[in-house]
Amino acid sequence: MGSLPDVSIAQKIPAESSHCFHLRTSRSIGSVPRLRAGGGRMGSEGKTAPKIVHGDSGYVLEDVPHLTDYLPNLPTYPNPLQDNPAYSVVKQYFVNNNDTVAQKIVVHMDSQRGIHFRRAGPRQRVYFESDEVTACIVTCGGLCPGLNTVIREIVCGLYDMYGVRNVLGIVGGYKGFYSCNTIDLAPKSVNDIHKRGGTILGSSRGGHDTEKIVDSIQDRGINQVYIIGGDGTQKGASVIFEEIQRRGLKVAVAGIPKTIDNDIAVIDKSFGFDTAVEEAQRAINAAHVEAESAENGIGVVKLMGRYSGFIAMYATLASRDVDCCLIPESPFHLEGKGRLLEFIEKRLKENGHMVIVVAEGAGQDLIAESMRSMNQQDASGNKLLLDVGLWLSQKIKDHFARSKKMPINLKYIDPTYMIRAVPSNASDNVYSTLLAHSAVHGAMAGYTGFTVGSVNGRHSYIPFHRITEKQNKVVITDRMWARLLSSTNQPSFLSQKDFDDSKKESEPSKQLLNENRKDVNSTANSSESKMNH
Numbered sequence: 001m002g003s004l005p006d007v008s009i010a011q012k013i014p015a016e017s018s019h020c021f022h023l024r025t026s027r028s029i030g031s032v033p034r035l036r037a038g039g040g041r042m043g044s045e046g047k048t049a050p051k052i053v054h055g056d057s058g059y060v061l062e063d064v065p066h067l068t069d070y071l072p073n074l075p076t077y078p079n080p081l082q083d084n085p086a087y088s089v090v091k092q093y094f095v096n097n098n099d100t101v102a103q104k105i106v107v108h109m110d111s112q113r114g115i116h117f118r119r120a121g122p123r124q125r126v127y128f129e130s131d132e133v134t135a136c137i138v139t140c141g142g143l144c145p146g147l148n149t150v151i152r153e154i155v156c157g158l159y160d161m162y163g164v165r166n167v168l169g170i171v172g173g174y175k176g177f178y179s180c181n182t183i184d185l186a187p188k189s190v191n192d193i194h195k196r197g198g199t200i201l202g203s204s205r206g207g208h209d210t211e212k213i214v215d216s217i218q219d220r221g222i223n224q225v226y227i228i229g230g231d232g233t234q235k236g237a238s239v240i241f242e243e244i245q246r247r248g249l250k251v252a253v254a255g256i257p258k259t260i261d262n263d264i265a266v267i268d269k270s271f272g273f274d275t276a277v278e279e280a281q282r283a284i285n286a287a288h289v290e291a292e293s294a295e296n297g298i299g300v301v302k303l304m305g306r307y308s309g310f311i312a313m314y315a316t317l318a319s320r321d322v323d324c325c326l327i328p329e330s331p332f333h334l335e336g337k338g339r340l341l342e343f344i345e346k347r348l349k350e351n352g353h354m355v356i357v358v359a360e361g362a363g364q365d366l367i368a369e370s371m372r373s374m375n376q377q378d379a380s381g382n383k384l385l386l387d388v389g390l391w392l393s394q395k396i397k398d399h400f401a402r403s404k405k406m407p408i409n410l411k412y413i414d415p416t417y418m419i420r421a422v423p424s425n426a427s428d429n430v431y432s433t434l435l436a437h438s439a440v441h442g443a444m445a446g447y448t449g450f451t452v453g454s455v456n457g458r459h460s461y462i463p464f465h466r467i468t469e470k471q472n473k474v475v476i477t478d479r480m481w482a483r484l485l486s487s488t489n490q491p492s493f494l495s496q497k498d499f500d501d502s503k504k505e506s507e508p509s510k511q512l513l514n515e516n517r518k519d520v521n522s523t524a525n526s527s528e529s530k531m532n533h
């Protein structure tokens with residue numbers, strides 16, 4: 001992509017534009033259209049151009065839209081939190097508008113400052129009066145521990161911190177906007193829901209009809225939309241935001257990232273992930289007990305992870321009973337020297353038993369080769385997977401039956417839905433609470449078109465495009481995967497070609513940042529994901 005001419009503008013943002021930055025703006029990076037801080041104009045494809053603000057020493061702010069980008073002169077009000085006795089003890093409760101959070105915190109002395117996101121939290125002035133707000137909450141995609149906690153805390157946050165009384169629940173995911181009645185949500189009705197798995201609102205895949213959804217938002221007088229869901233959901237939230245902006249509505253759209261697979265880019269990790277990893281231990285323990293108690297016992301455990309093997313990797317690292325972990329990012333082969341079946345034989349000879357953890361998305365190409373071609377999709381367009389657990393178990397059984405080298409005793413455990421249907425654990429409850437509150441603070445402050453997330457432990461407002469442009473994956477040339485290999489002592493199973501391919505994929509210049517962003521990139525680690533370090 002060619003670079004655009006440098007049109008640096010030395011601009012001072014007026015102090016009363018409270019959400020704007022006092023910075024020199026704005027030279028574009030790469031093909032990103034240039035925008036001044038607080039701009040939020042439409043790009044050539046009718047999409048809002050990213051708000052990029054440049055500062056000194058390579059400082060870049062990837063900012064989020066604000067209602068005043070397309071509705072200038074909106075009135076502001078003092079934040080009601082300033083009179084809340086619970087918060088009066090906090091020394092500096094309101095977030096300074098110039099606070100930003102660095103995406104990369106490992107830097108060299110001569111590093112450029114790199115990409116930053118706007119820090120989340122309550123602002124001194126808000127863009128909604130309490131009795132003016134009609135908020136709605138929707139949950140989309142697969143289940144995840146903590147969904148109910150996020151719902152509860154959005155409702156209670158709006159009520160307790162901002163005095164908002166109108167909160168609607170959209171039933172059954174995106175399609176619920178136009179095909180179901182809403183339910184009223186209040187602190188009393190959501191009081192105990194964080195102790196339950198699932199989502200009290202129901203969820204679904206598919207059914208995203210932008211026009212109908214925004215019509216429904218408009219018809220119901222909704223002016224704050226809280227959208228909880230994974231990468232697909234955030235893409236849906238992004239087009240809802242675009243349409244709302246096109247119609248010039250004073251409606252804030254806030255995304256709260258949800259994914260059991262931990263496949264959402266930029267953020268440290270997604271809520272519910274820790275709970276899922278913890279729950280997976282129960283299945284791994286059972287597999288270990290079964291395997292240990294049998295002659296040449298093999299326990300196979302299948303865990304979730306459609307495109308990303310984080311649950312399998314973390315569950316394996318936590319357990320230490322696992323002999324082999326297979327994930328989508330690391331191709332493996334069955335037959336031949338240094339391949340999986342040979343390794344299983346070796347481990348059984350050494351230890352008399354073994355445990356294999358396989359992520360559901362692993363080995364899909366191999367299965368497709370040996371079964372039928374796989375191009376089926378679910379209602380949201382996600383690839384429908386073939387059951388790698390059953391397939392692998394059968395392949396192992398066939399191999400040992402054929403070779404007659406040793407009798408084996410294989411037990412296959414599939415806790416797939418159990419690990420995501422449980423209520424969230426204590427730490428995920430706290431994390432979900434903070435995410436919900438950050439989303440509420442952001443919407444009240446007039447920010448819109450953002451996903452809230454923890455970046456290096458600090459809650460931040462991240463523009464939708466940064467969340468949706470790529471998925472978070474285990475980088476098998478990073479340290480975390482090396483730790484796993486050294487803990488299981490499994491070979492990498494990679495051919496030289498696999499290894500070269502994955503090295504190429506993990507090169508920072510190939511991930512998100514193009515040539516013209518080298519200045520920003522010089523502080524980047526080899527992977528986008530903190531979970532890899």
Ligand SMILES: Nc1ncnc2c1ncn2[C@@H]1O[C@H](COP(=O)(O)OP(=O)(O)OP(=O)(O)O)[C@@H](O)[C@H]1O
Pocket residue numbers: 140141142143173174175204205206207208229230231232233234235236237239258259260261379380382
């Ligand atoms: N590109 C897109 N544009 C608009 N809507 C989308 C898009 N992709 C997905 N959606 C909608 O988002 C919702 C959820 O998507 P999906 O089923 O892929 O789950 P998800 O949010 O990615 O969660 P997870 O994969 O973690 O379960 C669906 O209603 C789907 O129609």
Ligand SMILES: O=P(O)(O)OC[C@H]1O[C@](O)(CO)[C@@H](O)[C@@H]1O
Pocket residue numbers: 141142143230259260261304305306360378420
């Ligand atoms: O069966 P469902 O509800 O479509 O969900 C299964 C998928 O959802 C995920 O958990 C993502 O949320 C994937 O790991 C899995 O493939």
Ligand SMILES: [Mg+2]
Pocket residue numbers: 141230231232
């Ligand atoms: Mg998804």
